[in-house]
Amino acid sequence: QLQLQESGPGLVKPSETLSLTCTVSGDSVSSSSFYWAWIRQPPGKGLEWIGSIYYSGSTYYNPSLKSRVTMSVDTSKNQFSLKLNSVTATDTAVYYCARQDNQWLVGRWGQGTLVTVSS
Amino acid sequence: DIVMTQSPDSLAVSLGERATINCKSSQNVLYSPDNKKYLAWYQQKPGQPPKMLIYWASTRDSGVPDRFSGSGSGTDFTLTISSLQAEDVAVYYCQQYYSNPFTFGPGTKVDIK
Numbered sequence: 001q002l003q004l005q006e007s008g009p010g011l012v013k014p015s016e017t018l019s020l021t022c023t024v025s026g027d028s029v030s031s032s033s034f035y036w037a038w039i040r041q042p043p044g045k046g047l048e049w050i051g052s053i054y055y056s057g058s059t060y061y062n063p064s065l066k067s068r069v070t071m072s073v074d075t076s077k078n079q080f081s082l083k084l085n086s087v088t089a090t091d092t093a094v095y096y097c098a099r100q101d102n103q104w105l106v107g108r109w110g111q112g113t114l115v116t117v118s119s
Numbered sequence: 120d121i122v123m124t125q126s127p128d129s130l131a132v133s134l135g136e137r138a139t140i141n142c143k144s145s146q147n148v149l150y151s152p153d154n155k156k157y158l159a160w161y162q163q164k165p166g167q168p169p170k171m172l173i174y175w176a177s178t179r180d181s182g183v184p185d186r187f188s189g190s191g192s193g194t195d196f197t198l199t200i201s202s203l204q205a206e207d208v209a210v211y212y213c214q215q216y217y218s219n220p221f222t223f224g225p226g227t228k229v230d231i232k
Contacts, residue, residue, distance in 0.1 A: 047169065047212060047223040062220040063120075096168055104216040105159060107180075109168035 002026040004097045004110035012091075012117050018084040022097030022110060029078050030055045035100040036073065036080045040093040041112070048093075052100055053080055087117045121146045121215050123224035131232040138200040140227045142191070142213035149193035150217065157217035160189055160198045163226075164209045172211075173198065205231060 008020035022036065029036055038050040051061035053071040061069050070083040084091060094112040101107055122145040132138045148157045156176035161169035171180045173189035176196055186201045200207055208231060213224040 046225050047214070049221040049223070060219055064220065100216075104157070104221060105171075105174050106214070106216070106221070107171055107174075109170075112168050 002099065002108050004099065004108065006095060006097050006110050006113040008113065008115070010114060010116060012087055012115060013119050014088055014117055015086055018082070018087050018091060018095075018115055018117070020082045020095055020097075020113065020115070021079050022081070024078050024080070024099075027099070028075075029073055029080055030075045033102055035060070035102070035104070037098045037100045037106060038071065038082045039096045039098055039106070039109075040091075041096070042090075042093045043114075049106075050082065050084075050095075052104075089117050091115070092117045120220055121148065121218060121222055123213055123215060123222050125211075125213060125224035125227050127227060128225070129228040129230065131230045132200075132203045133232045134205065135202050136232075138203050138207070138229055140198040140211050140213075140229070142196040142198070142224050144194045144196075144215050144217075146217075147193035148215045148217040156191065156193065156196075157215055158189075158191065158196050159214045159216060160187075161212045161214065161223075162207075162209045163212065169212060200229070203229070203231070 003025045005023045012018045035052040037052040073080040096112045097110045098106045099108045124143045126141045158176040160173040163169040177189045188199045210226045210228050
């Protein structure tokens with residue numbers, strides 16, 4: 001059974017880099033059938049797709065965040081990661097990792113992790 | 120970007136009654152080569168991640184009760200809960216996965232009247 005677990009610091013200072021990792025169990029990030037995604041949700045607000053990565057390393061980013069986002073995949077650890085630089089308070093959100101199929105449907109989500117940007 | 124809108128923002132329905140949520144996309148999300156509508160519905164309960172209910176606008180995900188149904192055309196879509204149960208209290212989101220960026224509607228909160 002697929003499980004996705006986000007991990008990383010819960011507090012990041014303004015202007016610094018937010019770094020999160022998603023550990024996948026029950027599936028392989030090397031699967032050619034899926035993309036691996038990050039989606040965020042500010043407290044009390046809606047959902048925003050950040051970007052997705054394929055096992056080959058190909059990335060697809062939301063243009064609104066593209067200049068600040070880097071995603072990577074580590075097939076040896078069955079993990080994928082998100083880096084968001086130059087963060088501000090507006091980046092405070094619950095960050096979810098998720099699995100997208102090869103037609104971009106987000107089928108399964110992790111439990112999410114709250115990241116607060118504050119000094 | 121494809122902008123997704125939903126109506127109403129919230130609704131309260133009596134147990135056993137029908138709940139209807141509307142979603143509109145600013146562009147057609149019907150992909151002609153495969154004749155599929157790239158529209159999904161998610162349910163999010165407090166403190167939980169979203170859960171996929173419906174994909175391809177009208178296909179229920181595995182294990183989703185049949186009181187949930189989806190319908191719609193290329194730009195106008197509906198999620199219907201035919202007989203509201205207490206466990207259906209949640210926020211419901213539509214999402215287009217037709218084109219990058221994959222955008223969500225603002226959500227509709229469903230409560231018990």
